Amino acid sequence: MSFLEIRNVSKKFGNIQAVDDVGFDVQNGEVFGLLGPNGAGKSTLISIMTTLLKPDKGDVIINGHNLNRKSSEAKRILGFVPQEIALYPTLTARENLMFWGRMYNLKGTLLKERVEEALEIAGLTDRAKGRIDTYSGGMKRRINIAAALLHKPKILIMDEPTVGIDPQSRNHILETVVKLNKEGMTVIYTSHYMEEVEYLCTRIAIMDHGKIIATGSKEELRQLVGNRETINVKISNAGSAVIENIRNISGVDSISLQDNELSIIAASADAILARVISALDSLRCRIHSMEVEQPNLESVFLHLTGRALRD
Amino acid sequence: MFIHIAFKDLRILFRDKKALAVMLLMPALIILIIGSAFSTMFEGGNEIEKFSIGVVDRDKGVMSQIFIDRFLKENMADVFTIKVVDDSKADKILNNEEVPSVIYIPEDFTEHIFGNKPVSLQVKSRADEQFKVKIVQSVAGSYAQNLSLAHTGASAIADGLQKYNIPVGVSGGDIPATTMLMFDLQSKLSHEMLSFKEENQEKEKAVSSIQYYSAAMLVMFLLFGANQGTKLIVEERESRTLGRILTAEPGKISLITGKFLGLYIICLLQAVILIVFTRLVYGVVWGELFPGVFLITACSVFAGAGFGMLIAALAKTPKVADGMGTVFIQMSTLIGGGMIPIFYMPDAMKTAAKFTLNWWAFQGYYNLMMGLGVETIFRYCAVLLAMGIVFLGIGIMRFRVN
Numbered sequence: 001m002s003f004l005e006i007r008n009v010s011k012k013f014g015n016i017q018a019v020d021d022v023g024f025d026v027q028n029g030e031v032f033g034l035l036g037p038n039g040a041g042k043s044t045l046i047s048i049m050t051t052l053l054k055p056d057k058g059d060v061i062i063n064g065h066n067l068n069r070k071s072s073e074a075k076r077i078l079g080f081v082p083q084e085i086a087l088y089p090t091l092t093a094r095e096n097l098m099f100w101g102r103m104y105n106l107k108g109t110l111l112k113e114r115v116e117e118a119l120e121i122a123g124l125t126d127r128a129k130g131r132i133d134t135y136s137g138g139m140k141r142r143i144n145i146a147a148a149l150l151h152k153p154k155i156l157i158m159d160e161p162t163v164g165i166d167p168q169s170r171n172h173i174l175e176t177v178v179k180l181n182k183e184g185m186t187v188i189y190t191s192h193y194m195e196e197v198e199y200l201c202t203r204i205a206i207m208d209h210g211k212i213i214a215t216g217s218k219e220e221l222r223q224l225v226g227n228r229e230t231i232n233v234k235i236s237n238a239g240s241a242v243i244e245n246i247r248n249i250s251g252v253d254s255i256s257l258q259d260n261e262l263s264i265i266a267a268s269a270d271a272i273l274a275r276v277i278s279a280l281d282s283l284r285c286r287i288h289s290m291e292v293e294q295p296n297l298e299s300v301f302l303h304l305t306g307r308a309l310r311d
Numbered sequence: 312m313f314i315h316i317a318f319k320d321l322r323i324l325f326r327d328k329k330a331l332a333v334m335l336l337m338p339a340l341i342i343l344i345i346g347s348a349f350s351t352m353f354e355g356g357n358e359i360e361k362f363s364i365g366v367v368d369r370d371k372g373v374m375s376q377i378f379i380d381r382f383l384k385e386n387m388a389d390v391f392t393i394k395v396v397d398d399s400k401a402d403k404i405l406n407n408e409e410v411p412s413v414i415y416i417p418e419d420f421t422e423h424i425f426g427n428k429p430v431s432l433q434v435k436s437r438a439d440e441q442f443k444v445k446i447v448q449s450v451a452g453s454y455a456q457n458l459s460l461a462h463t464g465a466s467a468i469a470d471g472l473q474k475y476n477i478p479v480g481v482s483g484g485d486i487p488a489t490t491m492l493m494f495d496l497q498s499k500l501s502h503e504m505l506s507f508k509e510e511n512q513e514k515e516k517a518v519s520s521i522q523y524y525s526a527a528m529l530v531m532f533l534l535f536g537a538n539q540g541t542k543l544i545v546e547e548r549e550s551r552t553l554g555r556i557l558t559a560e561p562g563k564i565s566l567i568t569g570k571f572l573g574l575y576i577i578c579l580l581q582a583v584i585l586i587v588f589t590r591l592v593y594g595v596v597w598g599e600l601f602p603g604v605f606l607i608t609a610c611s612v613f614a615g616a617g618f619g620m621l622i623a624a625l626a627k628t629p630k631v632a633d634g635m636g637t638v639f640i641q642m643s644t645l646i647g648g649g650m651i652p653i654f655y656m657p658d659a660m661k662t663a664a665k666f667t668l669n670w671w672a673f674q675g676y677y678n679l680m681m682g683l684g685v686e687t688i689f690r691y692c693a694v695l696l697a698m699g700i701v702f703l704g705i706g707i708m709r710f711r712v713n
Contacts, residue, residue, distance in 0.1 A: 047554075050558040051557065051558060052554050052557060052558060052712065072560070072562075075558065075559065075560060076560065078558070080555065080558040082551050082554070082555055083551075084550055084551040085550070086550055086551040086552045086554070086555040087550075087552065088319070088323055088552065090323055090326045090327065091319075091322065091323065091326075095322070099315065099319050100555075100559065102312065102315040103312065103315070103556055103559035103560060103561060104559050104560055105312070105560050147555075151559075
């Protein structure tokens, strides 16, 4: 039996179908990635998995407990790291952790022990008396994660846990996830940072417009693109005609343009490179850099949707 | 678990120096400033303005006419004006709140006086306007009492004089000589009795401007205190900590109970601190009866905390909560008599005041400050509790964590 089962889950807000008939399984001890651009429906799905929202239809079953019926049992084994810094800024890190520990029904000595353990995991024992509003973004993120670990959950759901932080804190968080997983914790990790998902996750679901458009291991997903290569070109003076002109080049599978960066997928980069340069030159675009990449999750998403993950 | 939620809110609030200044320092200063500025409005015992009362003359005899013309219209001219009406009109003016009380002169009023029998006057009053009602009851009661005393005295004097064959006096037209003597005695007694009563009333209505504004500002800042708590809730919704609490073990009931308890404790502490401060520093007498002051405070705080939960449910951002709360509090304070004394307001405003939380809370404190009994504030407490329940009910129904 899977540790987490998502069965035909849908959620609509007014006319917007935020989550549309989504289903997947997560096995015990797995790090499962949920990848998709902003607005894909990841956070809504996470809210449903963490009992914050009720689905219009479908079921979420965690370790045999259906959230529609036995949410309190499921909540005891569930840890949630929200995308926002959901902490009290005027309280110290220790006071915050004490409060969140109490919210998981921890008391007395056990509570104090767990708070110290969580501070150690966050690497902030020496700053425990500091108020959260005096912390850097990365330190806040680490306490945000520590608050979800106090009751030693069996499954940890992390919603974009590394948004807007320095590389050092990001590495600390990624290594923490790896360590927790090695200790047996199942992790659901959502991000729009492809590199993080590629690094951490054993299996990945790609989400777009409320739907799961592909699920599998990294290798399985790369297979969807085949042996195609991605050419990334940084340009300036990009006009509206650029995409149309490049798309018309024979051998180009798909193309996207964001922040003056063209991403072109083709069966063979060598075969089209000269024509791409020529087309850009004729459109008076200045080329700043150009690189050819092997298939990755970014190119998988581009291949499946015709858009870049960052769109 | 809701206890931890409530105490966490208190800890956060006590770290917010700006909020504490708004809740404690500002009211203390404003009470002093407004209380001093408007003190002249409260001088000379004119806290209770002249009001109208109804009189139904079912007797239509000589003595009822004397009671109305000489006693009520002349002697009591400083206190109230008289509307002589029939029975049906009496109910109407009472129900329309044109008068706080109607005095009914019984059909046999003159006959009883001429026959040397005891007389009584019936007073029908509205449940509110306790103070005015008390004045009317005291006036009617003392008049009837004086008549009885005078009746006993006149009879005794007449009996004594007759024993020695001395004529009692001169009869006045239809009025027998003994009755004339009784009336003379009653008139003298009445003067004494009324002097005594007016002194009593002066003592009762001696609410100073600092007392008035202490009560008015306490209620206003109690609502501002609730609004501070409201902002905390809305900020928590925005920072997703409210949602995060629900992903842990507490359910929605624990969360809302914790939030309401937090608001309640915040407002109660604020009220207690302000009452103690104004008592010690400004010498404000909140009432002789501690249970009464505590009861009206507890009920006012309940209504205030309910109001806070309502705003928290309706406002989408802390700025909106702040704006909505501030406008509502200032309007209701103004209408409820918290800025301009209620007795200087036109009748329409006095009616409108009853739709505000401020008026009901303030009236409770005011009654206690005038030395009236705890039983006189039960009605205000009941209305405040009802308001709190309605606010809280709507707040719970509309409460969102996301």
